[in-house]
Amino acid sequence: MSKIHVIHENPAWLPPLAEAFDRAGLPWAELDLSRGTFDLASVPPQGVFYNRMSASSHTRGHRYSAELTAGVLAWLTRHGRRVVNGPRALDLEISKVRQYAALEAVGLPVPRTVMVQDEPAAVVEAARRHFAPGPVILKPNRGGKGLGVRLFPSTEALAAYFDSAPADEAPVDGIWLLQDYVRAPRPVITRAEFVGGRFVYAVEVDTTAGFELCPADVCAVGDAFCPVGEQVGEQAGEQPPAPAPRFSIIPEGIEAPLRGRLEAFLATAGVDVAGVEFIRDANGNPLVYDVNTNTNYNAGAEEAAGLAGTVRSGPGALAAYLAEELGRAARLAA
The missing domain is CATH 3.40.50.20 (Rossmann fold)
Incomplete structure (x- = not known):
């Protein structure tokens, strides 16, 4: 059958x-x-x-x-x-580097990224050379769910982290990524969901609790990390934002030109189903930083938006x- x-x-x-x-x-x-x-x-x-x-x-x-x-x-x-x-x-x-190459090939901007395959000392040296004084984001090339993504307010804080980091913290493929920290107007990222290469809906994700951004309920395990007391906003003396739902579907979706460019990228890349994550800079320009071809959907957000159990939901x-x-x-x- x-x-x-x-x-x-x-x-x-x-x-x-x-x-x-x-x-x-x-x-x-x-x-x-x-x-x-x-x-x-x-x-x-x-x-x-x-x-x-x-x-x-x-x-x-x-x-x-x-x-x-x-x-x-x-x-x-x-x-x-x-x-x-x-x-x-x-x-x-399984490779953010290959994601970025594919995104840039069709004109979609990504955050500035430096790839390092070497010991932690080389990662620290690269951070000092390209991102000093900071802030800087450290992430594995092959991660998933936001695992291993860390924000450091300075390159010296990154160096201090590696002084005590356990050996098993190394990325599974041996490749570290150093990336620009994009200061967004609000502490959120957007995840646009596509099925059959077509836009379904967009979710706004609050990042104040860290970078664990997998929408599925079973992902709520707290295994992503932003060093306590080292949030960039905290270092600047800013007040933390009021609590909000972690995942919220955006009723108006995303702008048509961006939606069209993302759909064209998926068609070119041979991707049928994906959640594409991007952040907006201070001028509102989107920078794409992750393509999740193993996408999950947040039941609570779909319920709140009236989509649960319908063909307009992710699973539907x-x-x-x-x-x-x-x-x-x-x-x-x-």
């Missing part, structure tokens, strides 16, 4: 999608690639394969899941199976899109 196969390594992220698929009466199954064995001489099952492999898979003990997924996607495409978020999307998911839009793709694949196979 032809069905939707959901490729993943974290079952905790499946329930919202399962509910939407079941509500739409879609046949589906999960393909857990936390580990696996595949006979490459065999023929894959019929259907549509939706790739949800995450850049953060290594943080759940699945160090080689992304590499395994790359092999499975090659096997699927070799046999002509429809893969939503195929090999090119996976390649962007995804279910409708995959239903179309499943029908198209069935017609081609007939």
